[in-house]
Amino acid sequence: MSSTTRVLFVCLGNICRSPAAEGVFLQKLTLAGLQEGYAVDSAGTGGWHVGKPADARMRRAAARRGIELRSRARQLEPADLGRFDHILTMDADNLNTVEAMARRWPREQPRAVVAPLVRYCRRLRASEVPDPYYGGDDGFERVLDLLDDACEGLLMTLEGG
Numbered sequence: 001m002s003s004t005t006r007v008l009f010v011c012l013g014n015i016c017r018s019p020a021a022e023g024v025f026l027q028k029l030t031l032a033g034l035q036e037g038y039a040v041d042s043a044g045t046g047g048w049h050v051g052k053p054a055d056a057r058m059r060r061a062a063a064r065r066g067i068e069l070r071s072r073a074r075q076l077e078p079a080d081l082g083r084f085d086h087i088l089t090m091d092a093d094n095l096n097t098v099e100a101m102a103r104r105w106p107r108e109q110p111r112a113v114v115a116p117l118v119r120y121c122r123r124l125r126a127s128e129v130p131d132p133y134y135g136g137d138d139g140f141e142r143v144l145d146l147l148d149d150a151c152e153g154l155l156m157t158l159e160g161g
Helices: 017-032 056-063 092-103 137-158
Strands: 005-011 038-044 086-089 113-116
Touching: 005 017, 005 092, 005 137, 017 038, 017 056, 017 137, 056 137, 086 092, 086 137, 092 113
Parallel strands: 005 038, 005 086, 086 113
Antiparallel strands: none
8 A cells, every 4th residue: 555645525516515525625725744654635516717726705715714725626536446545525415426436446456435525524513515615705714714614633543743
């Protein structure tokens, strides 16, 4: 097994929640001096926004916290199940889509562990990371609060803490 831990964050369109999770997790890795041990990416279950940057409102909200969202949207593909160690979803629909893809993955091939990201929350309680796309600025802040908590818990778990 590779010494690099590969983590993929997944939401619907890959312009709000998953690129923000990628940015938050990368910031936590950098602050902990652990970025060399991880490969981090994000993807969407849908392909509507492929090639586009993260939503401007999410980029602004993240920037206020010192987080730069540099990724471009891409669509989740079956090969991601073999490329990543962990695929973390934002809500039940994303989880169902990834799990359906995983059921078609050849059993003899290693594949990512698929789980909802909120499983790693330590301070906040949520059943999902809500999609802020059609709401106001406070929704983006709420998402970043959840992602901060979940990514902290994820990192602690992956590092054995």
